[in-house]
Amino acid sequence: MSHFNRLKPLTTLPFLACLLLLMLNDFYLKEAFHNVFTGKLSDFCGLFIFPIFWSVFFPKHKIHVFFLSGLFFIYWKSESSAAFIAIFSRYFFPIQRVVDPTDLMALLMLPLAWYHLKVPALNLKLNPSFIAVLSFFAFCASSAPRYFQGFDQPQYVLFKSGVVPDSNYYDGDFAVYHFDSLLVVEVKQLVGTRRPVKYDDYQKNIALKELEESVRNQMQKIEGSMTPGKITLLSIKTPDYQDSLRFKGGRLDGKFVRKKGNEVLIEGFYKDGIEDAVWTFRDTASTLITKKTFLAGENTLIEKFEGGRLVLSDQVSTRADTITKKYVQLVVLLLLVALMVVLIVKNYRKTYPEILPMKLVWKWVLCFTLPIAVWLAQMFISLFISDHYTAPLAVVLNFVGIYLCTTPLFVVAIFMIKWRREIDILWYCLLFALIYTFMLECVMLGELSGMA
Structure with missing residues (x-):
């Protein structure tokens, strides 16, 4: 069977319809409507085209493709995949899935996909x-990284809206409370596609400044905004606690109190929706009291008291502190680069004109293998750098970047500069690793400072 004929199942009308629905849902419908239907649509369409796609490339293993597709889907939608997701999100890019047993209804698409491959179907004249x-792009786009901004202190937004969104659908992100024409939304976390530079209070404050707009974009059905400056006092009751809220316009402003019965659990102040001054947290199970001091929304000090006695006092780094430390790290890296250069030059002058004897084949082997050592050294150096540069697929991208950059440099060092001692191999590997790390940390400094 020719390559063209083998791929013909990808041009059938049912396959193309499901592919277009999948892409339309992932790129528009989910964000526009964000309901149960759009949540399920990608599962049904994806589970129809996914096994068909791989079956055309592995026609002799079609039964295995379908079996593994169903098995992986069950695993992905279960709690068992949490460990895999955590590891992948940590070392590559953040991914998310919702554990919902009703999603397993999409498995009904597997026999339909199998039947579709067995019977003749209308093919469109497409490449x-x-x-x-x-199709491959659609599979990858469906797993595009999402980033989550959580909040350590309670966050609420007030709207004018007679429409009450389905709070069950937003479970985990939002909780909704309705008071006549007023709608209170408790924001537990926000979902975005832009990677945060660092998960700190500075990043949190950026999210808080745009909180009303973010909630409106993600919930869609909210109608109107509160009158700016209007003071509204409300009380939110749940089975676990009662929150006393003071709004100025649509944002929290003034004193906040969370109680359980007659006991105060949390007490603090907001200014335009951002934490201000001293916040107090009480543990009802013990006498432990935690106090957090905020300056312009950034936590600067954490104190813990037990039985009225201070047991812990911890200064917290703000974004400005992080930037200052980054400058110090860059200076240290430059000094280490200078040290490597001094050691290389010292060996060169001490042994000139002698060179390290080495066969031609070993010279080429070193040219193509030492970049791997540089990559390993760079990862080791990063372990000692707080807030070091990270990015999606950083491990893979750093390997490619280091390999492409350092391979020609090793060619120059081995064939033109010529090594004098065996120890020079180590010095050159460390030199290139330090230079590459310095460049990455310059990028990180730019992102922390808002210049990138």
């Missing part, structure tokens, strides 16, 4: 190679 690439 199947292009459809294959588009």
Whole structure:
């Protein structure tokens, strides 16, 4: 069977319809409507086209493709995949899935996909190679990284709205409370696609300044905004606690109190929706009291008291402190780079004109293997750098970047500069690793400072 004929199932009308629905749902419908239907649509469409896609590339293993597709989908939608997701999110890029047993209804698409491959279907006159690439892109786009901004202190937003969104659908992100024409939304976390530079209070404050707009964009059905400057006092009761809220316009402003019965659990102040001054947290199970001091929304001091006695006092780094430390780290890296250069030059002058004897084949082997040592050294150096530069797929991208950059440099060092001692191999590896780390940390400094 020719390559073109083997890919023909990708140009059938049912396959193309599900592919277009999948892409439309992931790129528009989910954000526009954000309801149960859009949540399920990607599962149903994806589980139809996914096994068909891989079956055309592995026609002799079609039964295995379908079996593994169903098995992986069950695993992905279960709590068992939490460990895998945590590891992948940590070392590559953050991914998310919702554990919902009703999603398993999408498994019904597997027998339909199997039947579709067995019976003749209408083929559209499209390039199947292009459809294959588009399908692969759709699978990857469906797993695009999402980033979550959580809040250590309670966050509420007040709206004018007679429409009450379905709070069950937003469970985990929002909780909704309705008071006649007023709608209170408790924001537990925000979901975004832009990678935060660092999860700190400075980043949190950026999210808080745009909180009303973010909630409105993610919930869609909210109608109106509160009158700016209007003071509203409300009380939110749940089975676990009662919150006393003071709003100025749509944002929290003034004193906040959370109680359980007659006991005060949390007490603090907001200014335009951002934490201000001293916050007090009480543990009802013990006499432990925690106090957090905020300056312009950034936590600067944490104190713990037990039985009225101070047991812990911890200064917290603000974004400005982090930037200052980054400058210090860059200076240290430059000094280490200078040290490596001094050691290399010292060996060169001490042994000139002698060179390290080495066969030609070993010279080429070192040219193509030492970049791996540089990559390992760079990862080791990063372990000692607080708030070091990270990015999605950083491990892979750093390997590619280091390999492409240092391979020609090793060619120059080995064939033109010529090594004098065996120890020079180590010095050159450390030199290139330090220079690469310095460049990454310059990028990190730019992002922390808002210049990138």
